[in-house]
Amino acid sequence: MEALKGARVAVAGLGPWGLNLARNFTELAELAVVCDDDEERLRAAAARYPTAQAASRFDEVLENDRVDAVVVATPVPSHAALARRALAAGKHVFVEKPMALTGAEAEALVALAEERGLVLMPGHLLLYHPGVAQLKALVEAGELGDVLYVYGNRQNLGTIRRDESALWSLGVHDLSIILHVLGEEPAELSARGESFLKEGVEDVVFCYLRFPSGTMAHMHLSWLDPHKMRRMTVVGTDKMAVFDDMELDRKVTVYDSAAEQALGTYGEWSTRTGDIYSPRVPNTEPLRLECSHFLGLVAGRGDPLAAARDGLAVVRALEQLQASLERERV
Secondary structure (H helix, E strand, O other): OOOOOOOEEEEEOOOHHHHHHHHHHHHHOEEEEEEOOOHHHHHHHHHHOOOOEEEOOHHHHHOOOOOOEEEEOOOHHHHHHHHHHHHHOOOEEEEEOOOOOOHHHHHHHHHHHHHHOOOEEEEOHHHHOHHHHHHHHHHHOOOOOOEEEEEEEEEEEOOOOOOOOHHHHHHHHHHHHHHHHHOOOOOEEEEEEEOOOEOOEOOEEEEEEEOOOOOEEEEEEEOEEEEEEEEEEEEEOOOEEEEEOOOOOOOEEEEEEEEEEOOOOOOOEEEEEEEEEOOOOOOOOHHHHHHHHHHHHHOOOOOOOHHHHHHHHHHHHHHHHHHHHHHHHO
């Protein structure tokens, strides 16, 4: 994997995930600045990365002429505002998902990046997971036949959020995978959830999506569940495939199983069960692949806004699902 040591990167937001990003960017490029308004976190990061400038204010990042790209890993409500300021300052931007809380905010970010000729990339990590890449390749190659439906299970007991529902905390992952694998935006969306622990913050959410092609999708999202599940199932007319991120070795499993209508019957259907196999999936760290992809875009390789447009589709879908959740509360 090629390191782009010429790119100078600033990481804003030094929580656990921000530190993961800093670790990757210091190995792939030049980590020029670490930034956080929490003194303790900033002190710890500065000690870990002594060659990087420590900044307690985001303005210090924007005013630094040595910084080519800004990584925004701050709390979700601040994503759009900080990304907009960085783009306005002429910096390429990697912003953690979701990149905004409304479709209008996300559209404005994409438009600004296009106007300034800059890279804008939301951090939808699982799109760079080799298992998800394998799943998409199976669909695109027609290996599964026509895709009938997709469903995701993202459940566990905790971590319980106080100000972010299971839809925005968990659903953003599965939604990005579903849109990526199917390659189209949903035409119909609905969601129903329950707030068992804190009023107005859904702990359990069920989502339904229907696409122009006729494919349907379902998501079960919960942090009140005895099982930890990170699974995506794609059912086709010829075969079925499962991406299970909890599996150590078999990340993707393909089932040569389908429903078939036997010749010479009166419309009766039967099921066929064939081989089960697991294609090889590289164990490369998805975050390393994601950071490397961003740096490649900064270096001029690939469409600088393709990921941003995909991220915009995710935000639009989240916004519509949120509106459906709120209607169902009444």
